[in-house]
Structure formats: structure tokens, C-alpha cells
Amino acid sequence: MRTQVVIIGSGPSGLLLGQLLTNDGIxxxxxERSSQEHVLARIRAGVLEEGTTAMLDEAGxxxxxxxxxxxxxxxxxxxxxRRHRVDLFGLTGGKRVMIYGQTEVTHDLMDKRAATGGATVxxxxxxxxxxxxxxxPYVTYKKDGATFRIDCDxxxxxxxxxxxxxxxxxxTAIKLYERAYPFGWLGIIAEVPPVGEELIYAxxxxxxxxxxxxSHTRSRxxxxxxxxxxxxxxxxxxxxxxxxxxxxxxTAEQMTTGPSIEKSIAPLRSFVAEPLRFGRLFLVGDAGxxxxxxGAKGLNLAASDVRYLFDGLREFYADRSSAxxxxxxxxxxxxxxxxxxxxxxxxxxxxxxxxxGAFGQKxxxxxxxxxxxxxxxxxxxxxxxxxxPY
Ligand code: RFL
Ligand code: PHB
Numbered sequence: 001m002r003t004q005v006v007i008i009g010s011g012p013s014g015l016l017l018g019q020l021l022t023n024d025g026i027x028x029x030x031x032e033r034s035s036q037e038h039v040l041a042r043i044r045a046g047v048l049e050e051g052t053t054a055m056l057d058e059a060g061x062x063x064x065x066x067x068x069x070x071x072x073x074x075x076x077x078x079x080x081x082r083r084h085r086v087d088l089f090g091l092t093g094g095k096r097v098m099i100y101g102q103t104e105v106t107h108d109l110m111d112k113r114a115a116t117g118g119a120t121v122x123x124x125x126x127x128x129x130x131x132x133x134x135x136x137p138y139v140t141y142k143k144d145g146a147t148f149r150i151d152c153d154x155x156x157x158x159x160x161x162x163x164x165x166x167x168x169x170x171x172t173a174i175k176l177y178e179r180a181y182p183f184g185w186l187g188i189i190a191e192v193p194p195v196g197e198e199l200i201y202a203x204x205x206x207x208x209x210x211x212x213x214x215s216h217t218r219s220r221x222x223x224x225x226x227x228x229x230x231x232x233x234x235x236x237x238x239x240x241x242x243x244x245x246x247x248x249x250x251t252a253e254q255m256t257t258g259p260s261i262e263k264s265i266a267p268l269r270s271f272v273a274e275p276l277r278f279g280r281l282f283l284v285g286d287a288g289x290x291x292x293x294x295g296a297k298g299l300n301l302a303a304s305d306v307r308y309l310f311d312g313l314r315e316f317y318a319d320r321s322s323a324x325x326x327x328x329x330x331x332x333x334x335x336x337x338x339x340x341x342x343x344x345x346x347x348x349x350x351x352x353x354x355x356x357g358a359f360g361q362k363x364x365x366x367x368x369x370x371x372x373x374x375x376x377x378x379x380x381x382x383x384x385x386x387x388x389p390y
Contacts, residue, residue, distance in 0.1 A: 001029075001148065001149065001150045001151070002150065002151045002152065003027045003028055003029045003119075003150055003151075003152050004021075004026050004027040004028060004152060004153050004154070004317070005017075005021055005026060005027070005028040005029075005152060005153065005154045005155070005156060005313065006028070006029055006031065006129075006137075006138075006139045006150050006152045006154075006155050006156070007028055007029070007030045007031070007155075007156045007158055008030075008031050008127055008129065008139070008155065008156065008157050008158060008159045008163065008164065008165055009030070009031075009032060009033075009157070009158035009159035009160060009163055009165075009287070010030045010032035010036075010039055010110075010120055010122070010158075011039070011106070011158060011159075011160055011285065011286070011302070012102060012105055012106060012109065012285070012299055012302050012303070013158040013284045013285030013286070013287075013302035013303075013305060013306055014030050014032075014156070014158030014159075014284075014285075015030070015106060015109035015110065015113060016055060016056070016059055016109060016302070016303060016306045017156055017158060017284065017306045017309060017310055018030050018113060018118055018120075019059040019060065019061060019109055019112055019113060019116070019118070020055075020058065020059055020306065020310045021310065021313065022113070022116050022117075022118045023059065023060060023116070024314055024317075026313060026314070026317055028118070028119075029119045029120075029121065029150060030113075030118070030119070030120040030121070031120075031121050031124040031127050031139065031141050031150075032120060032121065032122050032123075032124060033123070033124060033125070033127065033159070034122065034123065035122050035123055036110065036120075036122050039106060039122075040103060040106060040107060040110070041103075042102075042103065042106075043101070043102075043103055043187075043189060043220075043262055043264070044101075044102040044103075044298075044299070045101070045102040045293070045296065045298060045299040046099055046100070046101050046102065046212050046213075046214065046220055046296070047097050047098075047099060047199075047212075047296035047300075048065075048069070048097060048098040048099075048100055048105070048299070048300065049097060049300045049303075049386060049387030050095060050096070050097075050098075050386065050387065051300065051303060051304060051307070051387050051389075051390055052098075052299065052300050052303040052387075053065060053066075053069075053098050053100075055303050055306065055307060056105065056108070056109075059109065059112065060112055060116075061105075061108040061109050061111075061112040062108075063108075064104065064108055065098065065100045065104070065105070065108065068100070068104075068215070069098045069099060069100035070098070070099040070100070070213070070215070070216075071096050071097075071098055071099075072088070072096060072097050072098070072099055072198050072199065073087070073088055073089035073090075073096045073198075074086050074087045074088045074089060074090075074198055075088070075198045075199040075200070075201065075385075076196060076198060076199070076200045076201070077200075077201050077202070077203070077350075077368060077371075077372075078200055078201070078202040078203070078204075078247060078248050078251065079202065079203040079204070079364070079365055079368045080365055080368075080369075081248050081249070082248055083200065083248055083251065084368075084372045085198075086378060086381060086382055086385070087378075087382070088382045088385060088386055091375075091378055091379045091381075091382035091383070092379075092382050092383055092386050095382075095386040095387075096386065097296075097385070097386055097387075099199075099212070099213060099214070101214050101220075102299055105299070121141070121143060123143065124141040124142070124143055125141065125142040125143065126140070126141060126142045127139065127140075127141040127159075127164055128140050128141070128164060128168065129155045129157070129164070129165060129168050129281055132155055132168075132278060132279045132280045132281035133278065133279040133280075134279070134280075135280075136151065137151075137152055137153070137154070137155050137279075137280045137281065138150060138151045138152060139152065139155060153280065154280050154281075154282065154313065154325075155280060155281045155282070156282050156284055156309065157281060157282060157283045157284060157287045157288075158284045158285055158287060158302075159287050160285070160286040160287055161271070161286045161287070161290050163287050165281060165283055165287050166273055166283055166287050166288065168281070169278050169281070173278060174273055174274070174275075174278075175273070175274045176271070176272070176273055176274075177270075177271065177272045177273075177274070178269070178270065178271045178272075179269070179270040179271075179344070180267065180268075180269050181267075181268040181269065181270075181292060181347060181351070182227065182353070182354055182355075183207070183224050183225065183226060183227060183268065183351060183352075183354075184224075184225050184226070184227050184229070184265050184266055184267045184268060185208075185210075185222045185223070185224060185225065185265070185266050185268065185293065186222065186223050186224075186225040186229065186231070186234055186239065186263070186264075186265050187220065187221070187222045187262075187263070187264055187265075187266065188220075188221055188222075188236075188239055188260040188262060188263045189214065189218065189219070189220050189260065189261050189262040190218070190219050190221070190257070190258045190259065190260050190261060191217060191218055191258060191259075191261060192217075192218075192219050192256040192257065192258040193216060193217055193219070193256055194211065194212075194213035194216070194218075194219045195211050195219070195247075195251060195254055195255045195256070196211060196251070199211060199212050199213070200247070200251065201294075201346075201350055202246050202247055202350075203349070203350045203351075203364055203365070203368060204245075204246035204247075204352075205352065205361055206242070206245055206246050206352070207223060207224035207225075207246060207351065207352040208222075208223070208224035208246070208294075208350045208351045208352065209221070209222065209223050209224070209242075209243050209246035209247060210222040210223075210294075211243075211247070211251075211255075219256075221239075221243055223239065223242050223243050223246065224351055224352060225265060227267060229265060230265075231263050231264060231265055234263065236257075236259055236260050239260065239263075240255075240257040243255070266293070268292035268293070268294075268347065269290050269292065270290065270291060270292060270340055270343065270344055271289060271290040272288070272289045272333070272336060272337065272340060273287075273288050273289065274329075274333060275329040275330075275333070276288045276305070276328065276329040276332050276333060277325070277328050277329040282309055282325075282328060284302065284305045284306060284309060285298075285301065285302030285305055285306075286298060286302065288305070288332075288336070289301060289336045289340070291339055291340055291343035291344075292343050292344070292346075292347045293343075294343055294346040294347040294350060294351075295339065295342045295343035295345075295346045295347075295384070295385070296385070297339040297342065297343050300339075300387055301335070301336055301339050304332065304335050304390045305332045305336075307390055308324075308327070308328050308331045308332050308390070309325075309328055309332075311324050312324030312325035312326075312327065312328050313325065331390075335388060335390055338384070338388055339384075339388070342384040342385075349364055349367055349368065350364070
């Protein structure tokens with residue numbers, strides 16, 4: 001079998017890249033380890049930057065998002081018993097974010113791929129990239145007991161943090177930067193109206209909390225938890241008591257509670273691999289970098305990586321120029337590191353760190369107080385939250 005680009009992984013980065021290539025007449029095959037149902041069952045991101053929504057439109061997969069997504073012009077930060085609004089729209093000269101779940105993004109991209117005849121192999125086992133340091137790379141995989149080989153021009157490693165692409169690169173060719181945080185996020189979804197019109201990020205001596213949403217009737221809430229905690233340690237009642245304890249009293253009183261329909265714990269990590277290109281293999285999205293979710297940047301970075309790589313591939317096939325692909329790693333990393341910095345800052349400012357104690361809490365409150373009394377500091381926050389240009 002032969003194609004132009006083999007894409008490993010059908011998360012948002014693989015699906016978005018695949019759709020842009022297909023629309024441009026560039027042949028591609030997606031190899032995905034899991035089943036389609038499993039990919040669609042993962043509940044993750046919820047905040048899309050304008051760059052990301054524009055790319056979904058460009059891919060032809062933005063129609064439902066434009067209809068059902070919730071554009072937000074700001075969000076609140078709560079600390080010291082009060083809520084303060086960050087006016088994203090006013091501070092950035094008219095930019096906003098879109099609240100639309102990653103599950104829906106994935107769904108829309110899968111539907112578009114099916115409608116335009118793109119090939120995806122689900123439940124592809126033992127996927128392995130080969131020969132990417134030569135002119136003739138290929139990828140092998142197993143399906144239903146048989147082994148297959150696909151020859152190609154390029155391989156896009158869109159297979160997430162635990163994928164095979166990054167692991168296939170010789171250790172001497174790659175440098176890894178990493179920081180693990182000493183806590184996790186316990187997240188739930190419940191069929192209850194969100195407590196506020198906009199998101200609320202809360203700093204509290206008991207720990208961080210986030211009130212997000214998926215629609216006007218579906219809430220997505222998180223609390224900082226211990227890495228040793230298990231989902232079973234957290235009954236719905238314990239979760240609701242804890243999140244209310246971390247919010248200003250007036251907000252807690254307004255909160256509607258109800259049974260959770262999903263509950264999971266995620267560790268928080270910052271991670272970057274350098275470079276993101278190895279001959280004819282490219283690392284895209286979470287395969288190349290991870291941010292803690294506090295800044296809502298992971299999915300948006302996957303989209304900006306796809307922008308740079310797609311432009312490079314298009315230029316190669318249209319003009320036989322490798323200039324765009326040669327610039328991929330450096331361009332993507334410049335944006336990645338700025339989002340890493342911002343996500344680290346949001347995480348550091350809003351979470352309870354066991355080692356810093358009451359002093360750390362006071363410093364955080366001073367930083368937040370400064371933020372809301374300085375237009376310059378608020379503008380820097382808003383500019384990063386809506387997404388730096390690319
Ligand atoms: P994904 O989504 O992990 O997809 C990778 C795909 O590759 C497949 N795969 C393989 N396929 C073949 N062979 C192998 N050997 C393979 N190994 C893996 C996997 O099955 C999977 O289908 O990576 P991608 O596409 O780069 O997308 C990245 C985003 O999913 C991620 O950055 C975001 O979810 C991060 N994130 C958030 N990002 C935001 O922009 N805004 C948010 O509000 C936000 N909130 C979050 C988040 C992530 C969270 N968790 C659980 C990690 C909230 C949470 C709680
Ligand atoms: C979410 O809605 O899942 C969400 C929102 C904002 C974040 C992280 C996650 O910073």
C-alpha cells in the first residue's frame with residue numbers, strides 16, 4: 001500500500017491534519033490504536049481559541065461548533081472570597097474564546113472525514129514508523145492477525161503523550177524537558193446548569209477549583225486533588241461539598257448539584273520534546289508537548305502545530321519546496337514554549353503547593369490582587385488566554 005502522508009493517531013491533531021490534507025487533494029491514511037467508540041468517549045478540553053475555530057472552519061468541520069458552541073467574552077477568577085472578571089474581549093481588542101467540547105470537535109472531524117472518503121484504520125496494533133531518516137519512510141501495523149506496510153513520503157506522529165512516534169526516535173537525537181506537579185485534577189460532568197455564565201477559576205487555601213461547562217444545561221467542574229486519590233474516594237456528595245468550600249459563599253449558594261455522569265482524575269504535567277522533526281517524521285500535538293490544563297492550551301497547541309505542518313506539506317506538494325517543513329520544528333516550538341510558560345504560570349498562581357504553605361498562599365493572593373489592579377497585567381493574561389497569534 002502507498003500514500004503520501006501516514007498519520008499516526010486519530011485525536012484532534014491527526015483528524016484536523018488529515019482533513020486539511022484531504023481537502024487539498026493530498027492522500028493520507030490515519031492509523032489509530034483504539035476503536036472509534038473509545039476515541040469518542042474521552043472527555044477532555046473545552047476551550048477553543050479563535051485560531052483553532054478558524055481551522056475547524058477551514059477544514060469544513062466548523063458548522064455545528066458555530067451553531068452550538070458558546071462564545072465567551074471573559075472569565076472570572078475567584079480568590080479571597082470574591083470574584084473578579086477578566087474582560088477578554090475588552091482587553092484584547094475584540095477577541096473571545098469558544099466553549100465547545102473536544103469530544104464534539106472529534107465527532108465533527110470524524111463525520112467530515114467519513115463524508116469526504118478519508119481512510120482511517122481503527123484498532124491498528126503495533127503501529128511502527130520506519131526509515132524516516134531516509135527518502136522512503138514506511139509504517140507497519142497489525143490488524144486482525146495480518147501485518148500491513150504503508151509506504152509514504154512523510155509520517156505525522158499525532159499519537160499523543162503515550163504514543164509510539166516519539167519513542168521511535170533515537171534517544172541521542174531528542175531532548176526532553178519535563179515537570180510533574182505534586183497534585184492532580186478530579187473532574188466531573190453533571191447535567192445541571194453551570195453556576196455562572198462564564199468560567200470561574202478559583203484559588204483557595206483548600207486548593208484550586210474550576211467551574212466550566214459544555215452547554216447551558218451541562219456543567220464541567222474540577223477540583224485539585226492528591227495524586228494518591230482514587231476516583232472511588234470521591235463520592236458525588238464529597239465532590240460537591242469540596243467545590244463549594246473553595247468558591248466564594250455567594251457563588252457556592254447558587255450552585256446546582258446533581259449526579260455526576262463522568263468522573264476521572266488527571267495528573268498535571270509540563271513536557272516538551274525538542275526538536276519536533278526527525279527527517280520525515282514530525283511530532284504534532286501531545287506527542288511533542290504537554291501542558292497542565294489550567295491555561296486550556298493543549299488542544300489549541302495541537303491546532304497551531306497542524307497549521308505549521310499543513311502549510312509546510314502543502315508547499316512541498318505544490319512547489320516541491322521544503323522550506324515550510326524545514327521551519328516546522330522551530331516555528332511550532334516558539335509558540336509551544338510561550339504556552340508552556342503561560343500554563344505553568346496559571347498553574348502556579350492558582351493551585352495549593354504543599355511545599356510553600358501559608359507564605360505561598362499569601363504570595364498568590366498578592367499576585368492576583370496586583371493582576372486585577374493593573375491593566376498591563378490583566379492584558380498580558382487576556383492576550384495569552386485567547387491565544388498568541390500564529
Ligand atoms: P490525543 O488526543 O492524545 O490523541 C492521540 C491519539 O493517538 C492514539 N494513539 C495511537 N494510535 C496508533 N498507534 C499508537 N501506538 C498510538 N498511541 C496513541 C490515541 O489512541 C489517540 O486517539 O492527542 P492530540 O490529537 O495531540 O490532541 C491533544 C489534546 O487531546 C490535548 O492536548 C487536550 O485534551 C488537553 N486538554 C485541554 N486542551 C485545551 O486546549 N483546552 C482545554 O480546556 C483542555 N482541557 C485537556 C483538558 C486535557 C485533559 N486531560 C485529561 C489530559 C482537560 C483535561 C482533563
Ligand atoms: C474544560 O472545560 O474542560 C476546561 C476548561 C478550562 C480549562 C481546562 C478545562 O482551563
